[in-house]
Amino acid sequence: MIKVIPKKGYSEKELDDFFDSFKNQDISWKSGKAFGAVYYPGDEYAQIISKAYVRFLNENAFDPQLFKSLLAMENDIVSQVANLISPEIKLHGNLTSGGTESIFLALLSARDWSKKNRQIENPEVILPSTAHPAFFKALRFLNVKAVIIHVDVLKWDLNSVENEINENTIMLVGSAPAYPYGVIDPISNLSELAVKHNLLLHVDACIGGFFLSYLKKMGTIVPEFNFNLPGVTSLSVDLHKYAYAPKGSSVLLYRNPEQRLSQYSVYSSWQGGIYASTTFMGTKPGGVVASTWTALNHIGDDGYLDLTKSTMISVKKVINYIESNIHLELIANPDMSLIAFKVKDNSTYELADLLNDRGWYLGRLQNPEGIHLVVSAIHSESIVKSFTNDIDDSLAELFSTNFRSSIQHLGDNLLKRMLNLLPYNQLKTTLAKQAKKSNGKPSKKRIIYDVKNQLSESESNNLFRTIMDRFYS
């Protein structure tokens, strides 16, 4: 750890050595070990995309009149994405820093537009329990009420959506697809409800917008989720996911340019001069704009089709493996490349921990328990083979009745019991210290989930606030 800025800067060689030692602590994502968080189109594409980033490293896309290059590229990106999503309809949009910002801005403009046009002072948004936490975060920041419809894996109760609509409702939300199960929400039904009740409807296509559009081009039948549905008023698509742009890149699209106007922040009598910004960011990195533009225009339609096809081959291999394994079960039949599965005898989190021990990064679902995989271009057939081999080995270990595994189970149960007996504040400090000590190693998350499930929601949120806090200086 370097706690103060060095008097004399390190040389390039010394910095490289630092990076090597930093990177040694990381997951080996380049060998396809991460099922989520990283999207990589391969070295050839990546090199050209990174060159563009470096070329525009210092330029700032904040002011449209400052760097005409960046403005031209941002407008190209928005048009190209709009044409991919809904070619028949004129749309309006901006490049944002990611899914969370796109969702935040969609809710901000919905709130302010509805205040101006419908005089709604206490706005409410109806959204499914499977919606990404970015919505809950944004609704908290914006002080808009979240009306949550519980979606039990795939069973949507559209009547309960309609029952929740009242004079304060400004917007409905659906995902294409929802992150947990990779299944597209019933967007056409939500669109009908939005039209019937004169509401806005945001489609969160952050993870799916790009991939699903290329699946359609491949001839796969994909349920409608775009602006062809008359109720859809805004839609978010992340480019730092399946468009393989660098991190910090998403597009928010609107049908109605008036709604986009409500997104802008303008302070025309500020003492520092007229200030106007389109998105949440002030300074906007030129590198992201240029490298996103490069990803779209270098990979191109054919490249994206190939990346989508090869990803789907791997998705099908994983799904076939799960379906043919007597211990495993798919939780849902996904519309794209997100896979949710479980161990039939409820030892799903044990399997997830064993896979973490073997170096794999994967997600954990809850209610019901599941393992979550985001499959992307880096997951070649040979990586899938090594993953499924590791599942085989882990399952063998899980179901082994040998002495070592019995001791292990006994140890886990004892530890859980001990933790459950601790008073809440002591539990919090113990787990927070342990999390810091383990240096982010994910091992034995099952115990954390088990302990958390004994707490109330506010205690458990508080616990994770404390744990997270421990990681930062």
Ligand SMILES: Cc1ncc(COP(=O)(O)O)c(C=O)c1O
């Ligand atoms: C469906 C969905 N919406 C929103 C987000 C949030 O995106 P970001 O992490 O880019 O802010 C994600 C991220 O995985 C997502 O899958």
